[in-house]
Amino acid sequence: QSMKFPSLQTFVHSIRSVLLRFPLEIGFALLGTVAATVLIEISELKVAAENFCLRLIMVANLGLVLSLSLSLFFESNAFSFLKKILLRVFIILLAIALFYLIDPLKRETDVFRFILLALAFHLSVSFAAYFGKGHINAFWQFNRIIFLRFLIGGIYSAALFLGLAAAIGSMNFLFNFKFEWDTFAILWVWIAGIFQTVFFLSGVPVNLNDLEEDKTYPVGLKIFTQFVLIPLATVYAIILLAYEAKILIEWELPKGLVSNLILGYAVFGILSLLLIYPVRDQDENKWLKTFSRSFYYVLIPLILLLVWAVLARVIDYGITEERYFLIILAVWLSFICVYFLISKGQNIMIIPFSLCLVMVLSVYGPQGAFSTSRRSQINELKQLFEKQGSLDGDNIIALKLKPGKEDMARMINIVDYLVNMHGLESFSPILKRDPGLVADSLLSVQTKKKYDSRTNKWEIKSRQKLWLYTYLNLKPDEARGSILNLGINMVEVFNADLLPLNEADYMLPLSISSDTLSNIINARKLLISRVANQNKLKVIYGSEEKYIILDTLINQLDIELKKQKLADKQTLQVSRQVLSQNIEFDGLSLQILFNRINFNDNKDLLSANAYVLIKLKN
Secondary structure: OOOOOOOHHHHHHHHHHHHHHHHHHHOOOOHHHHHHHHHHHHHHHOHHHHHHHHHEEEHHHHHHHHHHHHHHHHHHHOOOOOHHHHHHHHHHHHHHHHHHOOOOOOOEEEEHHHHHHHHHHHHHHHHHHOOOOOOOOHHHHHHHHHHHHHHHHHHHHHHOOOHHHHHHHHHHHHOOOOOOOHHHHHHHHHHHHHHHHHHHHHOOOOOHHHHHHHEEEEHHHHHHHHHHHHHHHHHHHHHHHHHHHHHHHHOOOOOOHHHHHHHHHHHHHHHHHHHHHHHHHHHHHHHHHHHHHHHHHHHHHHHHHHHHHHHHHHHHHOOOOHHHHHHHHHHHHHHHHHHHOOOOOOOOHHHHHHHHHHHHHHHOOOOOOOHHHHHHHHHHEEEOOOOOOOOOOOEEEOOOOOOOOHHHHHHHHHHHHHHHOOOOOHOOOOOOOOHHHHHHHHHHHHOOOOOOOOOHHHHHHHHHHHHHHHHOOOHHHHHHEEEEEOOOEEEEEEEEOOOOHHHEEEEEEEEEOOOOEEEEOOOEEEEEOOOOOOOOEEEEEEEEEEEEEEEHHOOOOOOHHHHHHHHHOOOEOOOOOOOOOEEEEEEEEEEEEEEEEEEEEEOOEEEEEEEEEEEOOO
16 A cells, blocks of 8 residues: 655554554653753763763663564464563563663773674564464565565655754744754654654554465565676676685685675575565576575585685684674574575575574673684783793783784784773783773873763773783884785875984974864964875965875885785885975975875875974075
């Protein structure tokens, strides 16, 4: 049936019916919306209050989705009123527990925990009403309906926001009202938090089990799957199989990026199979059944390639969260392949159910992603310190011998990773001093009461890293030196040579992002700024204007990078002369010495740090 834009009367009626059917869900939506409103109003005022509101928003999101799963489970099964009340109380208690467990200000890993739980709980909504019943067509139809409802609600919400925002803006213009950005932000929060939620919940099917008889299948969905998703999956498969043949012939390690491509193929393929499920057995669609079967056979060698790519790095560098999830996804894809190749039932509900289970198990516990990664990296660090004779029992102690540059770099990288992802407290099993007490004392350097002022979390982490460098006698400057560091999407160039100030009268630091260097030299103004979206600096001294083109420098570094990749080295020396740029003005000579440059695979300058050496002319 066609859907009309909801009138105010329809919306009020929807609120009433939704409140009766989903009271706990609306409660969580209201909690999250109010918390988001308060967060907007107190922004930049008090970090503790902001953190409190952010945690409420996270918990409200998780509570809403989990309680919706529970409500759908109730409606498809005969539960007594008392059981429903008890289970809803359990959801509330779980939400309170999650509020105290999730603290993104303290632990960066809690952001990922929230994302994993949110994905898992969203997946649970898809099968909560049907798992174990065998109503596979009802499961498919239910997900089709709620997905379309969500999309339509998003369009309505966007239209409503744009209309009201335009009205508010016109009042600012016509009547000189002072509605600022926070008014528009709060408007969007209430539309997305309340209107969208009520609209979506009002469209959740009531007779869940009756959907088994619904044979609706949108023609547009078949066209999209047949001419977009399946061709994309096929292209991915051809490229990946050709690459696998190449590395087997040349017998070289697969590149890390291949993991993302394999997962892309798996996502496109599995999504295609789910979308064509109701029509795959029709006589005119026999080729779809052939695609379904061949997809899993093609996936098997790609899973082996994925495992090879991940294990090669795990053996050398240990497990991190990213590698953990790649391993888990490889295991999950293997399970899905085996199930659909062997099982005659072909129950597609196993896909969201098993993925939901994997995500939940990876969040907390000794088998979880974060515990496993932390243990692995701590063991890597212990082995490196043991190699240098700086292990006292289970504790690492200050380095007595100077390790090689590669080992020093690995130690520092692991220390940085553990502090960034798990906090200083993660070192408690391997330090003689209590890291928790150290973290509190480092925080109190700037603020007497924890989180009372807006202490930037990166500044806190920098203090913690600096303390560890000093305590363990690590030398980050010696490890990094003048090197070219490899990243997946970015290249960083470091130059830590001593600066020859004997040939300059002044030195100024320069940060090339959105900042502009400005100073007065000999009564004339010196300005250095980045030209937007170009590898170019504009330098103005007095009335003279000149440009420094960085394309040649970046091309030269890119050539060195390709050499490094061919040689498969970890670091590459970059001399100070390579990173120097000179420019002459009337009465002034400038030498810009870069000590850090970021550019991506397209050779676009992202950011840079440099020192500007200024020499006055007689």
